[in-house]
Amino acid sequence: MKENAIAIEKLSFNYGHLRVINDISLETPGGVSFGLLGSNGAGKTTLIRLMVGLLKPASGSVLCLGKPPSPANARNIGYMPQLPSLYNELTVEQNIDFFARIYGMRDREKRSRRVSDVIKLIDLWPRRKEQVMKLSGGMKQRVSLGCAIVHQPPLLFLDEPTVGLDPELRVHFWEHFESLTRAGSTLIISSHTMDDAAHCQQLVFMREGKIIARGAPAELRAATGQPDATLEDAFLYFIRRGEVKANV
């Protein structure tokens, strides 16, 4: 059995007086795509930021690949934030090369080859010398993904990676994500669309900073008791079940 990529124990976080992550415990096996699903404000982005060490928990602990998040452990982690988060004045190539360098790819020749491969993978080779500010939103998303995967991390956090992408590009992204998990990487993907959720091997449904359900998509659908239930039905089922419990 593969060791856990993420181990979270009794994690809580507050923004001021507002509790946005509420006593979450979670373990994810390595080498799978793990979806965090929930509506806006459910706490998905905050949970990812806690996992990569950008926020300090109010209580509880996070382990990524067996270690707490720190600069020393960050080399094994890739992070694609919700916003493209790129240097707009720099070219596509310069952005990806910069992140390759700070993630420890020092050999110039190997790095150059890898950067070229990534640019081809995100399908921007003809525009590699163009400043990022001149690209469309979808293209920026692709560059952002390129920056996150260039150092081939075993653990990758993708915060709403498919937002704003056209359907063709979305399929292209998911094909790549699946190839990464086949190669042994663990992907933690936040999303609020059921289309993304259907691609994940494991899912967590989140609401108001809590986990309301977890399992494989088929298990979550089966839990509704309806043979033809979709993931959307399953999500609504767990929300309503939570509301009923809260009212009892």
Place this chain on the structure above:
Amino acid sequence: MYNMFTIAQRTINQLIHDQRTIALILIVPLVIASLIGVSLPSKDILNLTLPAILAMLILFFGFLLSGIAFLRERSQGTRERLMASPVSRLDILVGYLLGFLLFAMVQTLILFFYSVYVLKVAFHGELWQIIVFQILIGILAVCLGIFISAFARNEFQMVQFIPLIIVPQVFVCGLLFPVEQMPDYLQWIAKLLPLTYGVEGIRALMLQGKGLLDIGKDIGVLAAYATGLMVLAGISLRRGNAT
């Protein structure tokens, strides 16, 4: 070291791609020096004013450029991305310092040569000592910009810090009026602000033929300010502090 140079190189690349900013960095000091050169009534006043402008401009541009660049890092999300990477706070700080100091030195050299060879400002010192002294003010300015940018949420707010942080220093540093002729309380305020020591030091280096060893007090105060601000800037970059 590798990460520091990588960040410095990226900072330089970013500025080089922003050609309008580069043009302003290079032309504005010449415009200011020319205006001062044609408007001041006597050579003596010009000799006192332009060295002070050298110190003032490096503080001003270092503060503004690093502050806005850092703010942009935050608003574009690149700071968050950088903080999730293996780089340390020291890598980020020194990387920024190296990048911005290159432009600050180019600006210093342009203004220096223009002042000495075109406007014929008196010069009895050594250029390398002026560069070392300007680097010290530059370090202070960049750290001040990074630290203050933590209190601004957008570029407009960052610009509002200029009248609060820079302008009072310009008024009391001795650039406009001799510090000794100011009321006592203003003299005390002047003694608390770093630009006063920057102006005093650079005048001594350029006009009085003094060396760096002769202006130990000015260097000491500026170094203390630079160190303090570097610590504060480092604290503002703490991991787990991303907003």
